[in-house]
Amino acid sequence: MSITRNVKTILSNLPHGVMLVAAAKTRNVDELKEAILAGVIAFGENYIQEAEQAYSELGDAVRWHCIGHLQRNKVKKAVQIFDMIETVDSLALAKEIDKRCKAEGKIMDVLLEVNSACEGQKNGVMPHDIKALIHEICLLGNVKIKGLMTMGPWLDDPEKIRPYFRLTKELFDEIKNSHIDNVEMEYLSMGMSDSYKIAIEEGANIVRVGTALFGERKLL
Ligand SMILES: *Cc1c(COP(=O)(O)O)cnc(C)c1O
Numbered sequence: 552m553s554i555t556r557n558v559k560t561i562l563s564n565l566p567h568g569v570m571l572v573a574a575a576k577t578r579n580v581d582e583l584k585e586a587i588l589a590g591v592i593a594f595g596e597n598y599i600q601e602a603e604q605a606y607s608e609l610g611d612a613v614r615w616h617c618i619g620h621l622q623r624n625k626v627k628k629a630v631q632i633f634d635m636i637e638t639v640d641s642l643a644l645a646k647e648i649d650k651r652c653k654a655e656g657k658i659m660d661v662l663l664e665v666n667s668a669c670e671g672q673k674n675g676v677m678p679h680d681i682k683a684l685i686h687e688i689c690l691l692g693n694v695k696i697k698g699l700m701t702m703g704p705w706l707d708d709p710e711k712i713r714p715y716f717r718l719t720k721e722l723f724d725e726i727k728n729s730h731i732d733n734v735e736m737e738y739l740s741m742g743m744s745d746s747y748k749i750a751i752e753e754g755a756n757i758v759r760v761g762t763a764l765f766g767e768r769k770l771l
Pocket residue numbers: 574576597618619702742743744745759760761762763
């Protein structure tokens with residue numbers, strides 16, 4: 552299957568209102584260009600160096616989402632490239648984004664990453680800490696909370712991830728219904744190649760898909 556075919560098939564099967572973010576890690580610019588021609592309008596990047604490379608060639612022809620863990624010393628570069636940072640999981644990181652965006656005269660859309668399975672070694676905010684964090688981040692003038700993102704646990708059967716998607720959606724609705732100032736709960740980013748259909752059933756409106764578009768990743 553070609554990238555073109557894969558993109559067109561997946562796009563035509565997504566329900567209205569669900570955004571496809573093409574997870575671009577390890578893919579070269581020609582692959583990304585093919586994806587754009589087939590209809591991709593947003594890429595997810597995990598690494599700043601790859602994002603810089605792709606952005607320098609493709610620029611603002613598409614939207615750029617940061618979907619990897621963002622180190623604070625990479626934030627200055629990140630705010631120049633990304634339209635949305637999906638992986639905010641601490642006040643310190645949010646403050647750094649806020650500071651760098653102030654200097655650039657922009658406001659960054661962010662999602663808070665939820666560690667929905669409460670796994671010790673994983674990035675993301677524990678579900679029970681999320682509301683307190685939102686109440687602090689919402690005070691920052693150059694950061695705009697737009698929703699939640701979760702990876703879910705690493706399980707061979709995607710059906711087993713469903714409860715974690717459901718929990719994240721419940722959290723999303725709860726926050727949305729609390730109408731916090733400067734918080735617009737618009738996006739719920741959940742699901743990857745093998746789980747995006749389940750994630751959509753559970754309320755995702757951003758899906759991050761790599762392998763199902765580009766094929767298996769080559770080992771680096
Ligand atoms: C790689 C990646 C994806 C896409 O994974 P696939 O299984 O290739 O679809 C989604 N989200 C994040 C955060 C990723 O790093």
